[in-house]
Amino acid sequence: MIRIEHIGIAVKDLAAAEELYGKLLGSPSYKREVVASEGVTTSFFQVGPNKIELLESSGVDGPIAKAIEKRGEGLHHIAFEVADIRAEMARLRAQGFTLLNEEPKRGADNKLVCFIHPRSANGVLVELCQEIR
Numbered sequence: 800m801i802r803i804e805h806i807g808i809a810v811k812d813l814a815a816a817e818e819l820y821g822k823l824l825g826s827p828s829y830k831r832e833v834v835a836s837e838g839v840t841t842s843f844f845q846v847g848p849n850k851i852e853l854l855e856s857s858g859v860d861g862p863i864a865k866a867i868e869k870r871g872e873g874l875h876h877i878a879f880e881v882a883d884i885r886a887e888m889a890r891l892r893a894q895g896f897t898l899l900n901e902e903p904k905r906g907a908d909n910k911l912v913c914f915i916h917p918r919s920a921n922g923v924l925v926e927l928c929q930e931i932r
């Protein structure tokens with residue numbers, strides 16, 4: 800793992816949350832991106848070398864909508880940057896972690912991503928991400 804790349808926060812109203820986080824962080828969102836495969840619209844903020852990713856569900860039954868229904872708005876996942884996502888997936892699988900994706904998939908922000916089940920990480924949904932070069 801190279802560093803914490805971003806922290807994902809589930810929100811109900813992206814426009815309102817963007818305004819709030821813009822005030823909180825002192826700089827506005829630098830990009831919005833729809834990830835159709837995940838049923839989410841994301842908005843990114845740069846905070847030094849790290850990012851905050853706000854996630855709003857595109858539909859009523861997407862993973863973010865379900866997460867908010869269960870636990871309310873708030874921290875959703877922590878994403879770690881990795882140099883070689885396939886190698887990290889193999890390493891974690893060998894260590895007994897449950898991966899939610901068999902293969903890396905395309906995520907927001909030009910990344911290949913894979914999620915680790917919260918059961919494997921003390922209740923935290925962990926994302927691995929590798930920049931697509």
Ligand code: ZN
Nearest residue numbers: 807852878926
């Ligand atoms: Zn993420």
